[in-house]
Amino acid sequence: MTAVRKAVYPGSFDPVHNGHLDVIERISAMFDEVMVTVFVNSSKASLFSAEERSSMVREATLHLPNVRVEQSHDLLVRYVRSRHARVIVRGLRAVLDFDYEFQFALMNKRMAPEIDTLFILTNERYSYLSSTIIKELASYRADVSALVPLASERGLVDKFGKEVDRNGQ
Numbered sequence: 001m002t003a004v005r006k007a008v009y010p011g012s013f014d015p016v017h018n019g020h021l022d023v024i025e026r027i028s029a030m031f032d033e034v035m036v037t038v039f040v041n042s043s044k045a046s047l048f049s050a051e052e053r054s055s056m057v058r059e060a061t062l063h064l065p066n067v068r069v070e071q072s073h074d075l076l077v078r079y080v081r082s083r084h085a086r087v088i089v090r091g092l093r094a095v096l097d098f099d100y101e102f103q104f105a106l107m108n109k110r111m112a113p114e115i116d117t118l119f120i121l122t123n124e125r126y127s128y129l130s131s132t133i134i135k136e137l138a139s140y141r142a143d144v145s146a147l148v149p150l151a152s153e154r155g156l157v158d159k160f161g162k163e164v165d166r167n168g169q
């Protein structure tokens with residue numbers, strides 16, 4: 001029997017956007033099972049609750065049968081071990097992400113030598129995308145429909161109200 005190849009893609013997903021989705025689609029083709037895990041980080045204020053964030057990711061990934069969406073408050077490597085996975089996936093947008101991600105990956109390696117971090121380069125179409133910039137745009141009721149899945153768009157409209165018009169004017 002061959003082992004099931006599992007990967008965990010952790011993040012805040014506040015909310016999930018097309019850059020995240022692109023990564024999820026690519027890794028779902030590389031692994032037998034992908035856990036997209038919404039982490040509840042006490043030091044990071046989020047716009048959406050963990051339940052809201054998870055349900056947006058869940059709705060946006062319905063077309064990917066090997067993707068499971070979970071939530072965790074735990075230390076990442078402890079969570080990954082509990083799921084019998086060996087790979088943590090992180091997305092890299094630019095050099096800006098690198099320092100932090102490098103430090104985070106080395107710390108995780110030190111705590112759990114059997115677990116590897118796999119970095120996936122952003123699709124250049126989405127390299128400028130972040131949940132922060134999307135929330136900023138949505139707070140001005142700009143149209144973000146080309147940047148996020150429908151579930152996130154709906155969630156943002158619930159929080160901030162509907163766009164004024166399609167050109168953001």
Ligand code: ADP
Binds near residue numbers: 092127
């Ligand atoms: P975190 O708080 O863990 O950084 P995020 O939800 O912001 O959570 O991001 C989750 C993961 O997705 C991170 O690895 C991040 O680098 C990656 N990511 C975020 N935006 C993009 C993007 N536009 N393209 C590719 N990866 C991205």
